[in-house]
Amino acid sequence: MTKWMKLAERVLDGEEVTTSEAISILECPDDDVLLLMHGAFKIRKYYYGKKVKLNMIINAKSGLCPENCGYCSQSSISTAPIESYIMINKDKLVEGAKRAHSLNIGTYCIVASGRGPSNRDVDQVSEAVKEIKESYGLKVCACLGLLKPEQAERLKEAGVDRYNHNINTSESNHPNITTSHTYDDRVNTVKTAKSSGLSPCSGVIVGMRETKQDVVDMARSLKVLDADSIPVNFLHAIDGTPLEGVKELTPLYCLKVLALFRFINPTKEIRISGGREVNLRSLQPLGLYAANSIFVGDYLTTTGQEENKDYKMLLDLGFEIESVEEMKAGLAVENDKSVRQP
Template identity: 40%
Template sequence: MQEDFFELIKQALLVKISHRGLKFGMCSIMNVKSGKCSEDCAFCAQSARHTTNAPVFGLKSKEEILRHAQRAKELGATHFSLVASGRGPTQSELAEVIEAIKYLKDRVDIKICASLGIIDEDGLRALKEAGLSRYHHNIETSREYFPTICSTHTFEERINTIKSIKNVGLECCSGCILGIGETKKDRISIAETLKEIGVDSVPINILVPIEGTRLGGKPSSITPLEVIETIALFRHTLKTPAIRLAGGREEGLGDFQALAFMAGADALMIGGYLTTPGRDPELDLRLKRDAIEFWKRFRDNAEK
């Protein structure tokens, strides 16, 4: 079993090097609207159906968003995402986000992304015309397990949004959250679905149980080594997209974060998350440098 595990990791890294070279992506997100979400996702602190300490506020000003985008650029991020709570944006919210995107495009050299929930093609097209590069919309878990964690919208609604993202020519960022009770079979199903719909970036989140949510009283159901195994399985299935460590990586992986980049991961979300802080960005920048150096040595050795 141990030999199989290490061979899986080795082969996953070979796939990463072969299909993506030494690329290491860095992105940052900003919580531009928080709380009072109508949906009942079991893990989410921002659901109006949960009682948590998550902040509640409306859309941030474009000036404040700019300050965060500039900081993300300083940290080395190539993508900066505006994330808003809710099932989807109202027309007035969409107009404000479009104005913010235009404002950012004129003032900071960074690719702008957005995560605004379920949205139609007209809205996505307007975002793209404003300068949006990528839209984020996680599938969260497998098709089979999804009804267990959310009852207020369906898995197909998420898939249809992703199809709309692709239809208008935007890049698509879509991934999952691990440790919410899913099985290994579910994790394989997630990877296969993401391959089928052709996403460009795959964020992998790990559950941080938040008091007041439906999963708040349950520890993450995945161990650090199972996360590493899942990353390797994802890389074998998803050969060309970025595989990005995102929320919960500090708690879910602990001292094993570096091993994720030996198992096929090659991107990182830095600077904190929506309702939980991240670690010191300097540690992440050091991790990036060390991972690239490891990949170089691995590649050179494999080519001998």
């Protein structure tokens, strides 16, 4: 039995990965990556079988953001030529949900740029979510920035199931990425969403000049936050941003990162997110031996893989798309947990 399978069995027995073991995952020799992924898959299969959760984003408000996040084309310091617009209307939000439903998407993600939502933004999203729930029954995740408690409660009442606010990087690396808000601001927003009964979603962006220890710290921080869903983004460096030209990642290292997040957060939804197409490249299918969720379609200001290629990839792997009924059952468990453990 390989060291990675032994480690997987220990994790399944309830043991936590040590710091030295976590670093060793990221430093796994390239020749042994398939053995590492085999260990990660043992954990993934135990909790999720061969099911894959599908997610789709709608960019509900683009650009016009006062923040100075170094990775983002929508920030105030970016010169990237992107489309900018205010919050789209209810009909367009519902239309996006209709398309998601037709593609067998389980979670519809409404994402808006900006430091945080205005009350008007919350009203528009809430109105749309009510109709989306009635018409399509989709799981809805909102990502609107720093959130006030009363806004979180209104979103929950409207039917929003999950709230996303990524920590993005480690606490120590955060000042190198943005100075217009703090790491604690991000953590507190996740806690605010959770306290309001919303399922917490929080993830990272890997490849922003962080150390391997930073990556381990990210995974551990999300374990402490008890995020139900963890999107793992890989930096897609955009011209016109401070991180323009940064290309630190290799496909094999990205696999090691996904394995690390599975070993440290064994029971959680691990989602391969932005940048998978340009960083994992031809190794994208292998990522799903650790992760159990992906985005389908385009991201915010970058394009994703063609939808039919994603479905073919899942078919070729012998994986199954999680059904709407299974999604609802899982959501009920998450909501129950939020009520019992505020």
